[in-house]
Amino acid sequence: MLSLAFIRKNPDVVRRAAELKAEPAPVDEILRLDTTWREHLTAAEKIKEEQNKLSKEFARTRDEVLKERLRQMADTGKRELAVAESVKRELDDLLLRVPNIFHDSVPIGKTEAENVVVREWGSKPDLGFAPRTHYDLGEALGIMDFEHAARVAGSRFAFLLGDGARLERAMVQFMLDVHTREHGYKEVWPPMLVNSASMVGTANLPKFADAAFKVEGRDLWLIPTAEVPLTNFHRDEILEPDRLPLKYVAYAPSWRTEAGAAGKDTRGLIRLHQFSKVELVKVTSAETSLDEFEQLTRDAEDILQRLGLHYRVLAMCTGDMGFAQYKKYDLEAWAPGLDRHLEVSSCSTFNDFQAMRANIRYRPERGAPPRFAHTINGSGLALTRTIDAIMETYQRTDGMISVPEVLKPYMGGVELIGAR
RNA sequence: GGAGAGGUGGCCGAGUGGUUGAAGGCGGCGGUCUCGAAAACCGUUAUGGGUCACUGGCCCAUCGAGAGUUCGAAUCUCUCCCUCUCCGCCA
Incomplete structure (x- = not known):
């Protein structure tokens, strides 16, 4: 706030x-x-x-x-x-209902049309044939199943089966390994239900209560993102100067009601009530937060590059960036089958907006009076949509899917999904 | 879920109704000593808010959270949360 x-x-x-x-x-x-x-x-x-x-x-x-x-x-x-x-x-x-101000570098604009492409990596792959969608491929290969998911849970849920489930697990491992071993994040296995105070801390409450699932009769919410437990880890703390920046990475499923998205992205693995995500969170000093934010975005991009997926980075304009964000980049991977970009990561810096709500402070020097920390987070990456982009990018004319090089060590010898 | 014990400042820990915002210790900071350091000694050391003649003063609040009793509560009562021990249940 x-x-x-x-x-x-x-x-x-x-x-x-x-x-x-x-x-x-x-x-x-x-x-x-x-x-x-x-x-x-x-x-x-x-x-x-x-x-x-x-x-x-x-x-x-x-x-x-x-x-x-x-x-x-x-x-x-x-x-x-x-x-x-x-x-x-x-x-x-x-x-709690006043939106955050924004950084001078944020483009002014009303809708997503005014977001600015700040960079692109790679180019749209030319597959040499009409690419199929991931759900088309997935159902044909028997690695994605929406029909049984609807029976078991309802719409906007999915089963991953066989090598599809395996691919998901491989991705989690791969991403966590890169972020912990090479980017210096500490791996965390967080609670996936949190109390209201935590939801207020990250600004999911009070404004966005209808976007999250609430446990009946208890003060518990299913996390809409691991950002909530990770950022709130240090709620009501004063951090000593040598501890910053704090860098956390967590794999966790994320749950969202998707209220207000009726009829949108109803097919495939795009907009689900439950999706997997590897989340990056930083708690930094006021002076370093913008640099740390840029670096966190690069850390997320690194995953896309290693996966060999064409993507672009969008600087979100004021009208599209959201209530709490101070500055925000979206990473959009290209999905050839859908013939569109998919948002696979959203990287935001909040200035002291969340820290003030969550009361996260630090001492700039020993004995100095505390001030509010800055918080940053980003997906690194959202699994489900990344899998879509991988399937559609690495599909072959015969409907089978090559496993990207970096994932092979995690696939237990599977190099081609669909081969018997 | 049942029984019991407990939650005090950055940390440990004393404190059962009246200069207790809180002893003592550790840690931190400043100083004395020293060529320097250590040790020793001395001093100092919370957070939030309000207010003013505002780089300082004054005031209020805060001892897990909330409510109550009282002129007055860290201390008494109630509710809730959390931690620990034992029992039960259980992946």
């Missing part, structure tokens, strides 16, 4: 950012409540101060008249404080 002090001082900056992000921001109401809150708080604290003084006096004198006066003061003080607190609760709730 943005601090009350920041909004107080820069209401116009906040208004403009919200407008360009096409997000509502109750700035005026916040400023109004802020004034009311401080009026009542000051009044309550003044009474409390007097009360504290007289209370000490009473401890000595045991004067009954004084006691009666104190009793009344306690009464009015409590009433005043109750008002202040109720206004503050309202204020805090509104603060």
Whole structure:
């Protein structure tokens, strides 16, 4: 979130950012409540101060008249404080609904059409025949099954079978190995259900409650991304200076309701209620976060390059980048069968927006006063869609799929999916 | 799920109603000593918020969370969360 002090001082900056992000921001109401809150708080604290003084006096004198006066003061003080607190609760709730500001380098724009391609890698492969879609291939090979998934769970679920399941497992291993051994991330196996406080910390609550699955009758949510447990790992902590930057990588399934996406991407392994993802998260100092963000994006790109997939990097424009992000890149891999790009990674830096919600701080130097950390995350990569791109890119005329070189060591000798 | 014990500052740990925001120790920082360092000694060392004559002062809050009793709560009561031990159950 943005601090009350920041909004107080820069209401116009906040208004403009919200407008360009096409997000509502109750700035005026916040400023109004802020004034009311401080009026009542000051009044309550003044009474409390007097009360504290007289209370000490009473401890000595045991004067009954004084006691009666104190009793009344306690009464009015409590009433005043109750008002202040109720206004503050309202204020805090509104603060959680103010979108983040964005970095100067973010392109201004309304829709995805105004996102900017910052770089491309490779080129669209020429397969020499009409490429088939991954679901077409997958069902024919018997490695993907949507019909049984619908029976077992419903729409937007999938079974992976045989070498399809094996491919998924291989990808997880491959990605984790690269990120831990070569990019310096620490591997984490996180909880996959989290409490509401964690969801607030990463800004999944309160605004996006309907995007996540909630466990009935309990304060638990299925993680929409491993970002939530990873970022919240350090919630309410003050980190000593030598610990930053923290770099975590986790494989975890991600669960999303996909409310509002009715009818969109209904076929294939594109938009599911459950998908696998290897997630990268960094907690950094304020000074290094932009550099660390660029590097994290490169770390994710490295996976695509090793897999030999053509992709492009998009700088998201203000209107398309989201509520909490300070700057965001999407990595889109080319899927020849679908004849479109698939978003396989989304890399974001949040400035101190999440850290403020999650209360993650650090000391810039030993003994220095703490300040809010910066948080960064990105998929490295989303498994399901990457598998789509692999299948469609590495398909052969006979409908079989060559295993990319880097995955072969993880496929237990399988080099060609579909061969008997 | 049942029974019991416990959750105090960066860490350990004392503290059962009134200068306790909190003893003591460790750690950190500054200093004395030293050619320098160690040791020793001295000093210092929380966070959030409000406010003002604002690179400082004053005030309020905070001892797992919330509510209550009281003039006054780290200390008493209730609810919840978490940790540990034993039992039960279980992959």
